[in-house]
Amino acid sequence: MASLDSLLQKCTSLTSIKQLQAHLLTSGKFQFYPSLTTILLERCALSPVANLPYATALFRHLQNPSTNQWNAVVRGLAQSLQPTQAIAWYKTMSQASQKIDALTCSFALKACARALAFSEAMQIHSQIVQFGFGADVLLRTTLLDVYAKVGDLGFAQKVFDEMGQRDIACWNALISGLAQGNRPTEAIALFQRMSEEEGLKPNEVTVLGALSACSQLGALKRGEKIHAYIMDEKLDMHVIVCNAVIDMYAKCGFEDKAYWVFENMKCGKNLITWNTMIMAFAMHGNGDKALELFGQMDKSEVCPDAVSYLAALCACNHAGLVADGVRLFNSMAGHGVAPNVKHYGTVVDLLGRAGRIQEAYEIINSMPMFPDVVLWQTLLGASKTYRNVEMAELASRKLIELGSKGCGDFVLLSNVYAAHERWDDVGRVREAMKKRDVKKIPGFGYIEVEGVIHKFVNGDQSHTNWREIYAKLDEIMFRIKAYGYAAKTNNVLHDIGEEEKENALSYPCEKLAVAFGLISTNEGTPIQVIKNLRICEDCHVVIKLISKVYNREIIVRDRARFHRFKEGLCSCRDYW
């Protein structure tokens, strides 16, 4: 037995496993060693030598499979590329329910999380209660996590609330669930409740969720506090934590602080560390530093992967380093990294912004995979910037073929026509939008003032001080007009749907946030705003003027990058 055990240890490839199994079968010992069979099963079912068809075939040879043997297969399938298979096996298994234990449920739930199978998760949930595993804290945590991952945070919260005793993992699961489910404010609130009210000590997993929420909100003050805690508690010995800190500083607008952490890490850097930092420089338009780091990485022991290339390409794109970007893109295949849709998208954007519209179009045509909506949107955007009506129409046609309902696509096409004063065509686009029930993604922005996050949506009147904010904005517009500002109306598609308020256009969220920042922070303090969409051209002009007239540094993070406005200029050099 012991010798078989050690033999099994050496079976690192599937062939050797098969050989061992053949030996057991031919010597007639196979069915007398159920535990060995289980280990064999697990070896076949789980990575790194996973071969699930083989594992399931092996399983079918068993006369009366034990719970453990069932579990091995369910677990393996749950981690495989077909998690729905695990759910199917679980269902079969539940027909003989005495076989199911808490682990089976745990694996099946994991499968639901990966397959985004909400109703299956609910079914398993009710069976968990039926089978009497309802009090199992580990299972409940998994359940909570699954609900969060399949997008039902209400259910996740409910599971959490109903738990008698909660250990740190329960809190962590909900905090990261909220952070990953686009509810960063609630994630931070829960983090605070956990540490301040319940007196629980955040661990390395807790801070990851909290930092991610700070990154989303651009909540620098809160992020710094968490960083201080991390240092005090020596949680910075975990690479994963350092990576999250770097990302937080970068997304809160401080590439230098991010870089400081990067350089002073006591633990070793991994691939993600490098990628995070390169992405940080990219977001800040610091193409040279990004490329320098990419070069260093190439020399270090970590090998750039697809994300590294994407980050470096983004850096070239934001910094207008067209030649470098093209060179990098062309070098990918030679380094064994196949470009994916995102790489193609970035290069198309890079060429398009540089006015090389035809080349961008050719890149799309040369793609080995199906060009998605984003590619055509990018080309449409470039065509608009360079007033290339033919290409804009071509791209729009593609978008319509692909069934786009994005407001932006229609607006861009309309803008191209408007720029050429083709008003009939503008009207046609507007009609098409009405017919297609085009949805506009609501824009919103955040600003942190004295550690409190304020959220604004376009045309927002929900803030307690909204009258004051609107008055400030009116004052701003009045003052900057003296510097030659004139609203660019031909770029704005008016009356999109009747219910669209005039306000939404005159009082966009980023302007409101900046106005609020001017009122509520001291002179000389930089103002930081986070926006969920890309900044619009008009706001860009206005904020540049504000930075000059009010002598304030204003930092805006939009969906893709940072804009640092100072003395009437922007760090993106109007290239974004």
Add this chain to the structure above:
DNA sequence: CTAGGGTTAG
């Protein structure tokens, strides 16, 4: 006839 299950950065 053992242990194996929960939260985790780009």
